[in-house]
Amino acid sequence: ETLPAVRAWLDARAAEAPFAALGVATFGPVDLDPASATYGYITHSPKPGWEMVDVLSALSDGVAPCGFDTDVNAPALAEFAAMKKDAALVDLVEESGGRGDGAGRSLGASGGSRNNGGDGGGVGGVSLDSETVERSSSDNGLWSSLDNGRQHSAAQPIGGSLNNSRQHSATQSVGGGEGGAAASVTNLAYVTVGTGVGVGVICNGQPVHGLSHPEAGHIRVARLKMDGLPGEPGSFKGTCAYHGDCVEGMASAAAIARRCGCHVSELASVPDSHPAWDAAAHYIAGLCATLVMVASPQRIVLGGGVLQRRTLITKVRAHMKKQLGGYVQHDFILTKRGLVQFIVTSRHGNDAGIVGALTLAKAAAASAVAARRRGWKARLLHFAAGTACAVLTLKLVGKDARR
Structure with missing residues (x-):
């Protein structure tokens, strides 16, 4: 009941604007080994109906590249990313002579964008914990949750984007002397x-x-x-x-x-x-x-x-x-x-799970963009090598003909 409802929500959002990537953060134990036949499964759980459930395929197949992890590793990654961003903001403020508000606005403006995926649309996130399921799209600011498979809250803003939704946390740390430590x-x-x-x-x-x-x-x-x-x-x-x-x-x-x-x-x-x-x-x-x-x-x-x-x-x-x-x-x-x-x-409080899922999505989007760029460079190199070989062959054939 729960996973089909979440998938329907994702499909509806993707129909409006395709996701650049999706992030799924789930309770466990979960199989995180990509080489395993049960990769993406909740393997065993005392929660009725959740043993050997293929969460990843149910939510991500045909949607977009997907970042997948536990509902604690994902918030950990989000905290780490936000802490690093805060450190950069502190350094920026110190360099600008302590003008905290202006520096905060500057960093938020440069980082915030509807195109969180970096290439073709926003990112989507799904966080499954033991009681609720949260779903968010950073592209359109929608947030909703399910409680035991039922709609719990409709559309509620979580922030314009993953980049700027926690800007206030960054500005709060300015002047705290933690930039270098973080x-x-x-x-x-x-x-x-x-x-x-x-x-x-x-x-x-x-x-x-x-x-x-x-x-x-x-x-x-x-x-x-x-x-x-x-x-x-x-x-x-x-x-x-x-x-x-x-x-x-x-x-x-x-x-x-x-x-x-x-x-x-x-x-x-x-x-x-x-x-x-x-x-x-x-x-x-x-x-x-x-x-x-x-x-x-x-x-x-x-x-x-x-x-x-x-x-x-x-x-x-x-x-x-x-x-x-x-x-x-x-x-x-x-x-x-x-x-x-x-x-x-x-810093994310009760939003830690969904912010973690969006962080996974953003990382997956960046990886997908990097992979496409590597593929483009490889094709270009292959084309250049093929062209060089063809030119060399023509020259050799021409020499033989003149003889």
Whole structure:
């Protein structure tokens, strides 16, 4: 029901103006190996009806070149791209003598365009998470979502283009002294905490793929003493269907609601003083500390519904520093100012998934343009070589005839 509805929406948009490219960011686990027979499939899922579903073919066949990744790698890539753009803006402002507003408008004007694909039309994005499906076209500013396969919101603007829809984030960072630091970042981790816990990792500017894709939300970290040991009477039982007490099982919205004795929908009314938030911060911080040790990111971005609570990020920073125990000797860990720059909230908020999908689309469009240019150059070289051979042959034949 869901995928056909999304495909119908895409076809309708493409009929108005063909997409230069499409981006699909989906919940997983998903097969990201292009050589695999199940590339583009959600391979297994506790969500009814989603096991072994070919998401990529259902949405992209016959539409346009497609960028495909998880719904956490895609936002990670979007955060990385936006951070790099912010760094460029800071440098531009410094060069112009600190005129923040003018520089921001200048960069936005030069970057913003209806032709986000770079060659023949805008880009489209589809973001599938565990609860909703978001669809957007950067060319006409349309955004809509589906909730359990039903139309949830019709047309709502997401911004004129991917290039300028987040311009305000760039101008906010001007004068913050982060231009040089952001410009040097090559590795980044994106952590989302909501109905589940997901991690996207960017290494040397590219999303990490390999055996599968990062699933760090399912690692285990040290349990709080108050949670007891698994199986002990009175111990806290995690909510993950696969692992019980992994980070997702101990810090997701469902886990926090279990601690509070309420429904997930009531979490907004739980006060900041409730110990459930400290418990969640402990487990999220344990995940961040593990990422520091394993992936060595230069920036950790926190997103998702749970992390919209403003006090939580401060708690996570403090818990992570404590858990690292002074082993990592870096200002980003040891100083308050460094921690504020190292662990940050997502600039895209609840739009992280769809902005990530549009970022995938933009990258796919650029790759398609580059491939066409390489093909054109190859054909030109082939033509030139053929012409040279023909001329040489004619000269040799002429010499033989004169003899």
